[in-house]
Amino acid sequence: MSAESHPTLPPVRLHSDAELARDALGAPLFARAVRLARWAGPATRVGAAGELAADQLPGAAAHLGLDAADEDSAGDASQAWRVAVDTGLVDVTEPEEDADGEGVAEGEAGEGPYGTAVPGEDLALVTGGAPGDVLDLWRAALEAVLADAAVPDLEDLVDAVDTDGGIDFDRLDWNPGREADFLDEALAHLYLLTAAEGGTADRPIPLPVLAASMVAPDGMGEPSDAVLEQVSDAMMRLDDQFRQLAPIGLVEFRPVDEELMAQVDEDGPLGEPEGDEDVSRYGMVRLTPLGLYGIRARMLEAGVAAPALGELAAKGADALLDGVASYPERTAQAEIEQWMADREPAAAVAELLAAARGDDEGGPLRRLRCQQALALAGPEAEPVVRSVLDEAELGGLARVWLAEHGAADVPAPAPEMVFWLTVDTIAAQLAADGETEELPLLMETLTAHHTGFFDRVWRVEHPSTVRVLEAMGRLHPDPKTAKEARRAAFKARSRKP
Structure with a gap:
C-alpha cells in the first residue's frame, strides 16, 4: 500500500479495541477458522501445503453447520481451514519422509503422504488474550484473504491450463503483483473516500464512484468511452474481490446486480446510472469499523500518515494546533473537544494561546484552530484571554472571544491590528x-x-x-x-x- 499519493490522510474515528475484537470474532470467516482449529486433532490429515485431505472436507463442513448438498460448502470449509493455518490457530506437521525421500504416511489408494494438524498455541488467545491479541490474529487472517482475493477464480485458471498441465499466465493475463497492487489501490481509495466523509464508515460508496476514483483522470469532465470501459472493467474486478473480502469482516458489500452483469457479458461495458436509476444496482461497498481499523493499520505499516481521532488528546497544545491544521472543520472540532475534555479550562486556554503565536507560514491556521478551541472555554478563561489583548498576533482573536462572551470594557483595537487581523483571517x-x-x-x-x-x-x-x-x-x-x-x-x- 503506497504512501506516495496521499502522504497525510484525513483522520478517522476508530472504535475501541474491545469493540473491534468483538467484531473480529463475529466475522464469519474468522469465526469458522476458530471453530475448525478447535475441531482439529491427532486424526486430522493434511497435505504438504497444510490443506485438509479431500475426504475430510465434508466432515469439516458439517462441523461448521454448512449444507452438505451445497456445492460451495467444501470450498468454504477449505478456505476457513487455510485461514486457521495461516494465522497460527492450527499447527501443522508436514508429511514425514523416509531415508529415500518418499512419503511414509500414505492415505488410501495412494493419496498420501499426509501430515497432521492440532490446535495451535495462538488459539488460546481467542478467549484468553487481550483485545489486541485477537486483532493481531484477525489481521493475519486478513492478509491471507487479501492474498486469495488477488488470485483469479477457478474457472479462469482452468481455461488457462496449457497442454503440459501448467498455467499459461500470458493467456490468463494475470500478473500477481499487478493484481495485489490493484486491490491495495482500491482499498486505499475506499479508505480515503471514507475519511473524506468524516471518517466514520457510516455511508456506503457506490462501486462506480470507487472505480472512477481509481481510473478517471483528475478534473475530467464528461468521461470518454475509453474511460467508461476502464471504469466498467475495474467495477467487475472489484465486484469479485469484495465478494471475497466481505466474509472476513473488512467490508459490507452489495454486489453488482446480476442483470447488469449479464449486460456486460452481452453488450460490453456498463454505462453510468441514468436519471433516477437505482445506483445500488451497480454495487455498494462500505468499510466496516473493523475494516477501517485494518486498512489504517496496513497504511501505517507502509509509512502513510493515517491519523485517528483522539491521538492528540495527551499531547501539548502545539502538537494539537499543528495536527488539526489540515483536518476538515468537523473532525478538527472533535479532536479539539477531546483535548479540552480532561484539562482545566484556564490552563488549557493559556497553553493554546502560547502555541498560536508565530509569524511562520502555519501561524494563521494555528490561530484559526485556536479560536475554534477557545469557543469551548467558559467565563473562567476570561483573565487569560485578556492578558493577550495588546499582542498583535492574538489581540484580535482575544477581542472576538470577549465580545462573543459578553465581556465588559473590551478596548477597541488599533487600526493596525484590524488590518493585520484581516490579513491573518484570509490567510487562514x-x-x-x-x-x-x-x-x-x-x-x-x-x-x-x-x-x-x-x-x-x-x-x-x-x-x-x-x-x-x-x-x-x-x-x-x-x-x-x-x-x-x-x-x-x-x-x-x-x-x-
Missing part, C-alpha cells in the same frame, strides 16, 4: 480550504467596512500580506476592487527587501 481560510466559493464573499465583507482598505493593507507587516492581496486580486467579486488589490499586491512585493 486560504490555508484551511483553498480558494472556496465562500471566500470572495468574505473578502467583499471585509473590504466594504473599511474606507481606503488597500491604501492601508499593503503596509501590514504580516508574512502572508502579498499572498492575501494576490488572492483578492483573483477572487474579489467586484472588478474595480480586484484591480485595487492587484495594485496593492505589487506595492507589497516592492517594499520587501
Whole structure:
C-alpha cells in the first residue's frame, strides 16, 4: 500500500479495541477458522501445503453447520481451514519422509503422504488474550484473504491450463503483483473516500464512484468511452474481490446486480446510472469499523500518515494546533473537544494561546484552530484571554472571544491590528480550504467596512500580506476592487527587501 499519493490522510474515528475484537470474532470467516482449529486433532490429515485431505472436507463442513448438498460448502470449509493455518490457530506437521525421500504416511489408494494438524498455541488467545491479541490474529487472517482475493477464480485458471498441465499466465493475463497492487489501490481509495466523509464508515460508496476514483483522470469532465470501459472493467474486478473480502469482516458489500452483469457479458461495458436509476444496482461497498481499523493499520505499516481521532488528546497544545491544521472543520472540532475534555479550562486556554503565536507560514491556521478551541472555554478563561489583548498576533482573536462572551470594557483595537487581523483571517481560510466559493464573499465583507482598505493593507507587516492581496486580486467579486488589490499586491512585493 503506497504512501506516495496521499502522504497525510484525513483522520478517522476508530472504535475501541474491545469493540473491534468483538467484531473480529463475529466475522464469519474468522469465526469458522476458530471453530475448525478447535475441531482439529491427532486424526486430522493434511497435505504438504497444510490443506485438509479431500475426504475430510465434508466432515469439516458439517462441523461448521454448512449444507452438505451445497456445492460451495467444501470450498468454504477449505478456505476457513487455510485461514486457521495461516494465522497460527492450527499447527501443522508436514508429511514425514523416509531415508529415500518418499512419503511414509500414505492415505488410501495412494493419496498420501499426509501430515497432521492440532490446535495451535495462538488459539488460546481467542478467549484468553487481550483485545489486541485477537486483532493481531484477525489481521493475519486478513492478509491471507487479501492474498486469495488477488488470485483469479477457478474457472479462469482452468481455461488457462496449457497442454503440459501448467498455467499459461500470458493467456490468463494475470500478473500477481499487478493484481495485489490493484486491490491495495482500491482499498486505499475506499479508505480515503471514507475519511473524506468524516471518517466514520457510516455511508456506503457506490462501486462506480470507487472505480472512477481509481481510473478517471483528475478534473475530467464528461468521461470518454475509453474511460467508461476502464471504469466498467475495474467495477467487475472489484465486484469479485469484495465478494471475497466481505466474509472476513473488512467490508459490507452489495454486489453488482446480476442483470447488469449479464449486460456486460452481452453488450460490453456498463454505462453510468441514468436519471433516477437505482445506483445500488451497480454495487455498494462500505468499510466496516473493523475494516477501517485494518486498512489504517496496513497504511501505517507502509509509512502513510493515517491519523485517528483522539491521538492528540495527551499531547501539548502545539502538537494539537499543528495536527488539526489540515483536518476538515468537523473532525478538527472533535479532536479539539477531546483535548479540552480532561484539562482545566484556564490552563488549557493559556497553553493554546502560547502555541498560536508565530509569524511562520502555519501561524494563521494555528490561530484559526485556536479560536475554534477557545469557543469551548467558559467565563473562567476570561483573565487569560485578556492578558493577550495588546499582542498583535492574538489581540484580535482575544477581542472576538470577549465580545462573543459578553465581556465588559473590551478596548477597541488599533487600526493596525484590524488590518493585520484581516490579513491573518484570509490567510487562514486560504490555508484551511483553498480558494472556496465562500471566500470572495468574505473578502467583499471585509473590504466594504473599511474606507481606503488597500491604501492601508499593503503596509501590514504580516508574512502572508502579498499572498492575501494576490488572492483578492483573483477572487474579489467586484472588478474595480480586484484591480485595487492587484495594485496593492505589487506595492507589497516592492517594499520587501
